[in-house]
Amino acid sequence: MKKYLLILGLLLAFSKPDFAQIKPDTSFYLKNDKNIYAVVISKNNNIVYQHFFNGKSDATMMNDQSLTKSVLSILIGIAIDKHCITSLDEPISRYFPQLAKDKDQRKQNITIRQIMNQASGLYHEDLNNLKDYLGKKNQSEYVLKQNMVSEPGSTFYYNNAASHLLSVILTKATGMTTFDFARKNLFDPMGITDVNWIKMNDGFYDGSGLLSLRMHTQDMVKIGGLLINNGFYGNKRLVPASWIKALLRPDNTFDTQWGFKDSKYALCWYHFTYNGTSAIYALGWGGQFLIAIPKYRAVIAVNASIADESAIMESARFTDKIFPVLYDYIRKLK
Known part of the structure; x- marks a missing residue:
């Protein structure tokens, strides 16, 4: 009897791998x-x-930190498909015309791709003093006014401050807030209803992850x-x-x-x-x-x-x- 039960147990174990997992x-x-x-x-x-x-x-509701950037990346792709954004290699000066007057002309040639690759050469926040950056009245304007730190496209430097510009670009390109664009084209179609997304002081939804998307x-x-x-x-x-x-x-x-x-x-x-x-x-x-x-x-x-x-x-x-x-x-x- 014991031998029979042992064999039966082994057969059940091997016939139901999900339960044995x-x-x-x-x-x-x-x-x-x-x-x-x-x-x-x-x-x-x-x-x-x-x-x-x-x-x-x-x-x-989890604090997703820089997963925010990756969600925003998907939204950028959707915006390109809808012809709101021309391409990844579109200069950001289209969305920030004030760069035409900047003394450093290199800023006019920075592309969306370079920002998404963390290689824009723009000012990056001090990670040891994030309160300084987050406390600015207009984070996006502040970043654009600072001196370049490297040649655009040449150097990888993880840059939360520059990443936030992607949310600004998406808003200007689509005529919708980043959150509204996400709800219409991503969250609602997927049945994602509980989302908390915080705005920066400049009035644009955080694109850096420092304030974070929560889901x-x-x-x-x-x-x-x-x-x-x-x-x-x-x-x-x-x-x-x-x-x-x-x-x-x-x-x-x-x-x-x-x-x-x-x-x-x-x-x-x-x-x-x-x-x-x-x-x-x-x-x-x-x-x-x-x-x-x-x-x-x-x-x-x-x-x-x-x-x-x-x-x-x-x-x-x-x-x-x-x-x-x-x-x-x-x-x-x-």
């Missing part, structure tokens, strides 16, 4: 991480794992799904295929010294290879991640504390310890 939250690093808030994974457009930690829930983690997964579904949400095309291609396979990238090992940056997204598998991801301060892995048609969204004292270590803990567990889980799922 070890859940990621059994990982030592996840169970003992006091700073992580949420991990949501989809595969083949279905949520296969969703867990909240440290008092958070599916109702928590539910499970809704951020939907946005990541656009990258593995060629711009479709269900049977609705929201993002042009040409823009998805540009994001997945950018013409030019810059090496970064943070995030996953050997990451490269382009158009407000990062790229890396893990165990021979290519992935694209968005990264925010403190360990906010949105990762799309086209090979497995999988998306991972992660939120964590943004406390400065734990931010760098939390991001490293995720890339080095937690992500390998999640990747292995995704890889084994059918």
Whole structure:
């Protein structure tokens, strides 16, 4: 009888691999991480794992930090498709005509692409004194008036202040606020109703992530799904295929010294290879991640504390310890 029950148990275990699959939250690093808030994974457009930690829930509005930039990147692609913006190589002087009077004529030739690649050469905020930048009466005007720090297009320097200009450009190009444009063309069609987006003092919605877009983690997964579904949400095309291609396979990238090992940056997204598998991801301060892995048609969204004292270590803990567990889980799922 015992032998029969043992054989039956083995048959059930091997015939139902999903039930035999070890859940990621059994990982030592996840169970003992006091700073992580949420991990949501989809595969083949279905949520296969969703867990909240440290008092958070599916109702928590998460502070997405610089994931804001990556969402804005998708909106820029939609605006180009709608002919509101001519191209990535359009000079920003079209939207800031005051640059024609600037003593540094190089500013007139800065392009949208260069801003999205963090290579505009414009002034960047002091990360050790963000209150100074955030306290300005008009952040976008202030950035444009400062001296250039490098030749446009030549040097990668992560620049929140310049990134905010993308929101200003989107608003001027579309005649709609960034938030309204996002609601009409992205959030509403995806059924994303709970969103909080804060304006800078200049009256434009934050494009830097310093004030941050706030959403539910499970809704951020939907946005990541656009990258593995060629711009479709269900049977609705929201993002042009040409823009998805540009994001997945950018013409030019810059090496970064943070995030996953050997990451490269382009158009407000990062790229890396893990165990021979290519992935694209968005990264925010403190360990906010949105990762799309086209090979497995999988998306991972992660939120964590943004406390400065734990931010760098939390991001490293995720890339080095937690992500390998999640990747292995995704890889084994059918």
